[in-house]
Amino acid sequence: MSNDNNEVLVDVQGVDRVFRRGSEEIHVLQKLDLQVRRGEFLALMGPSGSGKSTLLNLIGGLDRPSSGTVAIGGERIDGLNDRQLAAWRARHVGLVFQFYNLLPVLNAQRNVELPLLLTSLSAAQRRDHAVAALEIVGLKDRNSSFPTQLSGGEQQRVGIARAIVTDPTILLCDEPTGDLDQKSGDEILSLLQALNREQGKTIIMVTHDPHASARASRTVYLNKGRLLAEKPE
Amino acid sequence: MKFAGLVWSNLKRRKLRTALTVLSVLVAFLLFGFLGAIKQALVGGVEMADATRLIVRHRVSIVQLLPVAYEARITRIPGVVSISPQTWFNGIYQDPKNFFASMPVAPASFFDMYPELALPAAQMQAWQATRTGAVVGRALSDRFGWKIGDRVPLVSPIWPKAGASETWDFEVVGIFDATKKGFDTSAFYFRQDYFDEARQNGKGTIGWYTVRIDNPANSAAVAKAINLEFENSPAETKAESEGAFAQGFVQQFGDIAVIVTAILAAVFFTILLVAGNTMAQSVRERTSELGVLKAIGFSNEHVLSIVIAESLLIAALGGVLGLGFALLIVAAAAPALATYLPGFFLPAKNLVAGAGLIVVLGLVAGILPALTAMRLRIAEALRRSA
């Protein structure tokens, strides 16, 4: 891969996403185009129900567009089948959720190790990687805590550690601070910002919070199925 | 294998539920083992049968007697190696409830005929020296605490003793063991010559003959030759292999195997539902977690195998424990039951079948929930969690 900062990493073109609810068709995304460059930290805003999560899912290979193309790092993923998509996600995507979505039965370190189970790493290597990731998010000493024993902010840090442990091509965060108080939210945002600046991670973050979007390098707005560069009035 | 930790953690999530499910599977396999042992006791005679032995009895029914003179005539038939007579004595010891099988036999030919039974040589000599001597099986001697030298009075409703008293007095001169697992040692044997001399009526008759033949392949031919020998005589015979004889007996009890199988089917159907329901619940609860696993790159097949593995693990835990308990209980109960249900044990083939059943149960109970988990659409599973 090149280090060219202008390289387009995420290339979404003419994407439609139609949901069917009974006989009714809901056109959530319409002829949508989006390009994100490598190393960008993009904030995605828009009213509730505007399709932010839907778009993020398409970019993350969790869903397929009804029409149009999605290419990540030059690779078309809209035509991949379930199995290929799963393998692709394991390699290229790190996901951070609003409600953390940690497995309650596993401790922090095991949660972080989860994506590594899909690689050929040995148990010892998996542990080392997980410990390193937890160190990056500042939870070095909470390895053996279970999710219920952690605060919301701490759980989200574990979630981020899990997302970066495989060193993914792109980090997708859906309202990562949506469930946190101001202070914890700020800490998470600083962490994401650091990942973006220091490690050059490409990040797309959905958020409702102007404080959060202010940390991003660029903000786009989703409204009525279309993307705007300016906040609509 | 690296998913083992994940599978195990999931089972630990709801310990009570996992425990209850494991217990219900345990009960099913306990019953499986137990009924298997009962069936073994009832039909085991068929498997125990020696293919080189025939049973020759009266054609009309085994209650009808045969002349002792047949012994010499049967011995002369080609293919016959040796012969040993027995008669149903129906001895009653103190109370009819103390039932056990008792038969007069010819000592030497009897133990030659049944190498599955072993009597120490010295005891055999003592028996041959004692006309009123009797030998008893290990299970029987344990049941009544009989030792060598004990006197055992028996009354037979069929065969009253001639003379002042109708009671037969025997002296225990030997205790025999089985050399083959499951072989009956609950019987009481005494001497044919003493029996014939001392009985009031029926002298010169015996109940049935056991015949050893030279080659199991000739079994049908020799049986036919024996029946032909006595055709149109007042006492026609029916000769058949020991296995067929035992089988005929078993069939008389009605379709034991069918009944046992039907019960087991009902039991397993029920347990299958219980286990399947648990797995379904567990998958339902975990919708969002499974969605997360898929989101971070677990494939459909991964998710499917994780759920199936959980189900298999529950089945294996319950099944192995259940079979283990069945083994222990059967082994503990066998001595007490030896005289009612000789051959009450859990054969290795049932354990193998049990292992197979564990796998089937685990797969079938897990398959529907596993498919549900596999078909979860990620985006939807994640939405449901929010």
Added chain:
Amino acid sequence: MSNWFSQAASVTAFSLRTIGQRRGSVLTTAVGVAGVAVVFVGVLSIAAGFRGTMQSSGAPDVAIVLRTSANGELSSVLSREETQLIAEAPGVARAGGVAQSSAELFVIINLPDKKTGSDANVPLRGVGPAAFLVRDRLQIVAGRRFEPGRNEIMVGAGAARTSAGLEVGRKIKLGNNEWDVVGIFTAAGGSAESELWTDAAVLQTSYQRGSSFQSATVRLASPESYQAFRDALTANPQLKVQVQRQSEFYESQSGALSGFIEIAGFFIAAMMALGALFGALNTMYTAVATRVREIATLRALGFGAGPVIVSVLTESMLVAIVGGTLGAGAAYVAFDGFTASTLNWQSFSQVAFAFRVTPALLVQAIALSAFIGFLGGLFPALRAAKIPIAAALRET
């Protein structure tokens, strides 16, 4: 108090309303309990059927006389003189000056089983002329009675059903003799239906029994005459006999087998009930778990712990009773009247009988189901009552 009941009723109504969402696991509980009921009723209807057959074989005003040492008809011997003394004893019913006493022979013959084709022990009974008076419930349903002095047999309906070759008009060969099957009879479901009957005198000849018999079956003047009859026989020094009421005799002949089936049946049903109980517990614990917030809310609004317990118990018992009733009903349809035959060890011969699903069995099965439901609901109910309200309200 009435407030308590209305609370309990409304909480129960809430919980029953959520059954629809949990129908999968509720259904499995019901089916699991139904399975227990089916096995329970099925196995015990075998024992009940067998016992019932043996019981309807005996009448209180009929007595059977055997030799003292005998433990059944097969091992008994009576001489002609003895049977005559028995017929003349006080207490014997008389019709037109003839004593209602039948001196009988009882032998075992082998006939191929219809289903398996292998030999089965079938009892062949030689009876005296008074036999039809003594066993007055006997009815010819096809053909006719045998004629005394001829090689003719009539066949019990049960035997005709299970053994091959016993149709009217057929011949069967026993030893060197051929016998004509001339009739088929029923005996009010008693064990005589498993037997073949012929003239005792003919059977004596073909079995070289001389003039001896094995038993005498006697109709008494009244059930109360039994004591006098029995005393007279046992006091007679010329006789070495035991006397039993026919009903007691058949009871004793069937005890071992039906006892064995009953013990096995109870054991199996108990184990299965345990399995189903674990399933029910699972379902109810889950039911409580999914309603934690709702229960906590109700408690916060001031509902007591009692109504919560009642609601969980009610649901669990309701589901179990419905399942148990359906299972018992299914077992009734499947097993009642199902005919089978087995070897009764005590008479060493086949007894044909029909499975009987008695009302008592149905009631027991449903009671067992209710008990499973009660236990299956009790512990989850107690847990529900102990839910810490504040914590549960916060739970998502």
